[in-house]
Every structure is written in structure tokens, then in C-alpha cells.
Amino acid sequence: MNRQDPFRDSDYLQKNQYKDSSNLDARANLHRKFSTAKVRWQPWAFDLLRLEPGMRVLECGCGPGWLWRENIDRLPDGCDIILTDLSPGMVAEAEAALATSNHRFDFQPSNIQALDFADSTFDVVVANHMLYHVPDLAQGLAEVRRVLKPNGRLVAATNGDNHMKELPLLIPEELRQKAASLRMRGEAGQLPFRLENGRSLLEPFFAQIDLHLYEDSLWVTEVEPLLAYAFSMLKPGVDVPETAVAQLRDLWAAKIEADGGIHISKHSGVFEAYK
Numbered sequence: 668m669n670r671q672d673p674f675r676d677s678d679y680l681q682k683n684q685y686k687d688s689s690n691l692d693a694r695a696n697l698h699r700k701f702s703t704a705k706v707r708w709q710p711w712a713f714d715l716l717r718l719e720p721g722m723r724v725l726e727c728g729c730g731p732g733w734l735w736r737e738n739i740d741r742l743p744d745g746c747d748i749i750l751t752d753l754s755p756g757m758v759a760e761a762e763a764a765l766a767t768s769n770h771r772f773d774f775q776p777s778n779i780q781a782l783d784f785a786d787s788t789f790d791v792v793v794a795n796h797m798l799y800h801v802p803d804l805a806q807g808l809a810e811v812r813r814v815l816k817p818n819g820r821l822v823a824a825t826n827g828d829n830h831m832k833e834l835p836l837l838i839p840e841e842l843r844q845k846a847a848s849l850r851m852r853g854e855a856g857q858l859p860f861r862l863e864n865g866r867s868l869l870e871p872f873f874a875q876i877d878l879h880l881y882e883d884s885l886w887v888t889e890v891e892p893l894l895a896y897a898f899s900m901l902k903p904g905v906d907v908p909e910t911a912v913a914q915l916r917d918l919w920a921a922k923i924e925a926d927g928g929i930h931i932s933k934h935s936g937v938f939e940a941y942k
């Protein structure tokens with residue numbers, strides 16, 4: 668395993684972090700419960716697909732299929748939608764939730780770096796919050812471009828440097844060593860594919876690139892979902908002692924008690940890239 672950068676270690680991601688949706692769900696739960704956004708994330712992201720009846724759509728890194736599960740009533744008729752993910756566990760969860768819908772879904776484990784589809788197959792390829800995990804991103808983007816029809820679009824969500832920037836600061840100095848290992852980010856602390864560098868990484872493969880920013884922040888009024896979020900991204904082999912968890916719990920509870928909640932910034936958006 669590439670212990671230097673578990674964030675882009677496909678074997679580790681598939682067998683551990685994303686074996687099933689439990690870690691991802693701990694993070695999504697914090698956003699669902701404490702978001703201040705006017706429009707929820709999944710409907711907002713779905714609107715950017717601009718689906719029309721009969722379109723062919725591929726999703727790479729579909730996770731448990733939330734994009735479709737939360738928008739199932741808004742899906743136009745006659746679309747062919749293929750959901751893929753590196754993790755067979757994720758694909759199985761997406762399939763269990765969507766296979767009996769009235770729409771045409773297909774499901775298969777697949778790595779974005781080697782897509783098993785013919786050239787010019789899809790109107791839209793979705794890659795939400797996953798391009799930062801791809802070890803050979805140029806290869807992954809070349810594959811996306813290859814399977815898109817002429818004028819087809821890649822729709823790819825990611826985060827920016829200011830996303831959840833308060834979280835490490837909420838951890839006291841004496842726990843900082845552990846804090847450094849709390850968040851499973853790239854070694855530099857930045858996502859490899861993020862709002863700040865996404866355009867330049869996409870440019871070699873796409874003719875036109877638009878960026879849509881999502882306005883949101885969190886106002887967290889309960890401790891346990893924040894603890895679950897923080898501990899959903901431990902690096903492999905890192906074990907945080909119960910005493911450290913208890914210390915954080917007390918500290919964050921006191922802050923919520925004193926201020927009524929904890930403010931956390933968000934910095935997310937979607938690149939729309941035309942072939």
C-alpha cells in the first residue's frame with residue numbers, strides 16, 4: 668500500500684475507507700443535519716446535469732448512489748444511467764437502493780482509469796467528489812473524454828482549500844499531532860484535485876470549463892455528529908485513544924453550550940467541462 672498518500676491509494680480506498688458507505692455517511696450526515704444552504708446539495712448538483720429524456724449517463728465513483736436516490740422523482744424518462752465505483756461494496760449499496768426503480772439503471776464496479784465502454788457513448792459523465800482520489804488523474808480524464816460523445820460534458824464536484832478549514836483549529840494544541848492524522852488528506856493538506864487547481868487539470872482534455880460554486884456553511888449544534896465526521900477519515904493504522912475522544916467531546920460540548928453552536932465554513936463546487 669502507498670502509505671505516503673492513502674488518499675490516492677486505490678487498494679486502501681476500496682478495501683477500507685470505502686468498503687461500504689459507513690465512513691462517507693458519517694461525513695454526509697454532518698452536512699445534512701447542520702447545513703445552512705438554501706438548496707440541499709444533491710438537488711443542486713442534480714440540476715447541473717441538465718438531463719433530458721433519452722440521455723446516456725455514466726457516473727464514476729457513485730458511492731451508494733445518493734445523487735440518484737435523492738432525485739429519483741426528478742429524473743426524465745428514458746435515460747440510461749450506468750453507476751460505477753471502484754468499491755464493489757458501494758456499487759452493491761447503490762444497486763440495492765435503485766434497481767427496483769422505474770428507471771433504467773445499470774451497476775458495475777469500475778476504475779475511472781480503465782472504463783469498459785466504447786468511445787463516444789455518453790452525453791454526461793458525473794465524477795462527484797472522487798477525482799481527488801484518482802492516482803493517475805490524466806489517465807482518468809483521458810478515459811472520461813474518450814467515452815463522452817462529441818459535445819458531451821463532464822460534471823465533477825470537488826472542494827476547495829477553505830472547505831471545513833475550522834475543523835483542525837477546533838482541536839487543541841496538545842492533540843495536534845493526532846489532529847494531523849485525523850483528516851485523511853494528501854500530505855500537503857490540500858486535495859490533489861480541488862476548486863483552485865481543477866480548471867488547469869481539466870484544460871488539457873476539455874474545450875470549455877465552467878465552475879459553479881455552492882453556497883453553504885455549517886452551524887453545528889451537536890457534538891456526536893462532529894466527532895463521527897472527524898474520526899471517519901483516520902489514516903490507516905492510526906488509533907486515537909478514548910481519552911483523546913473524551914477530551915474533544917467535552918471541549919466541543921462546552922463551546923456549543925457557550926456559543927449556541929460551532930460555525931464551520933464550506934467551500935464546494937462543480938466543474939462542468941465540455942468535450
Ligand SMILES: C[S@@+](CC[C@H](N)C(=O)[O-])C[C@H]1O[C@@H](n2cnc3c(N)ncnc32)[C@H](O)[C@@H]1O
Nearest residue numbers: 685728729730752753754778779795796797800
Ligand atoms: C467521497 S466518495 C463520493 C461518492 C459519491 N460520488 C458522492 O458524491 O456521494 C468517493 C468515491 O469514489 C470512489 N473511487 C475512488 N477512487 C476511484 C477510482 N479510481 N475509480 C472509481 N471510483 C473511485 C470511492 O470508492 C468512493 O465511493
